[in-house]
Amino acid sequence: MMPERKAMAMAQTALFAWGQTASPPRLVNIRENIVFEAHLKDGRHVALRLHRPGYQGRAGIETELRWCEALSAQGLAVPRPVRAVNGRLTGGAGDRVASCVEWLDGVPIGAGDQPLGPDAAQVNAQAEALGALIAQLHNASDAAPPTNFTRHAWDADGLLGEQPQWGRFWEHPALTAAQAALLQDARQFAQTQITAAQDFGPIHADILRENVLATPLGLALIDFDDCGPGYRLYDLATALVQGWRDPLWGAQAAGLLSGYRAQRALSEDQANLLPLFVALRGFASCGWIVSRAAGDDPRQIAYIERACDFAQHMLDGPPPWQPKR
Known part of the structure; x- marks a missing residue:
C-alpha cells in the first residue's frame, strides 16, 4: 500500500x-x-x-x-x-x-455486509429505490449510448472464460477438492445458461452498498471504475450479493425487482436468471480476493463459502434468498 x-x-x-x-x-x-x-x-x-x-x-x-x-x-x-x-x-x-x-454529499446505504435495515418494509423500500435507479441508468444508457466504449466487458468470456476479468475463481488456492469440483461444475453449467440473458449494454458493474449514496435528493451511484459493456442482470445481481445470509435478503430481492420493473421491462424468464448472475458475481469476487488480501484474511474463506453456496443453489435451486424446500 x-x-x-x-x-x-x-x-x-x-x-x-x-x-x-x-x-x-x-x-x-x-x-x-x-x-x-x-x-x-x-x-x-x-x-x-x-x-x-x-x-x-x-x-x-x-x-x-x-x-x-x-x-x-x-x-x-x-x-x-x-x-x-x-x-x-x-x-x-x-x-x-x-x-x-x-463531490456528492451523502452516506453509503450500508457498510460491507451489514443489514440494510431493521425490518422487511424498510429494506424493501430502499431496495425498490435502488432498483429504480439501476433501471434509470440502463434506460439513459440506451437513450444515449456511449461512443467508443473501450472498457473491459462483463460478458460470458469476461465472467466465465479461461481468463475472467477478476481471475480464475475455480483455482482459488484455499479451495478444498470438493469445493473446486463444485465451482467447476457450476462454471460449466453457467456457460450453458448465460446465453439466455437478453439485455446487454453499458453497466456500472459494481453496485455494492458502499457505491450507493443516500443523499438529500435520493440515491446516487458513485465509483464507475469497473463499468463496461455487460449483462444488465449483472448490475442487479451485484446490488444483491452482499445480502447473503441476511434474514431479510428476500425482501431486498423483491424490492429490487419491483423498483426496476417500475421503470424498465423485465420479463419473468429474465428475472428467473437473477440467481445465475448473483452466483456469477460471487464467483468473480472469489477470484478477485485472491490477489487483494493476505492468505490468512478471513474474507478469503468467506468469499469461497459464499461462492460455493451460490453455486449449489444455482445447480439445485431455489434462489439463495429463499429457504430450501
Missing part, C-alpha cells in the same frame, strides 16, 4: 492541472484507486482519483468519464466529471492517471 505522504504529494502534483486547491486535499481512502476530497480555488468541491496503474488505461478512464458526463446531463445522480484547466478529462502524477469529479 502506498504511504500517505507519497499519496498526498502525488495528489498535490495532479491538482495543478485543475488550478490547485484553496486548502490541502483530504485523503479519503487508499485502495486500488487513491481518492482525495478537495476544494479547488474556483470554489468547486471535487473528488480527486489517482487511478491504479494497469487496470484501465487513459482511454478507458476518459470513456468512463464521458459516459458519466452524459448520464449526469440526463439527470442521473452520478458524479459529474470536472474538466482540467486545459479542457481535458484527465491529468496525471507519477505512474497514475488522475481525474476529478464533483
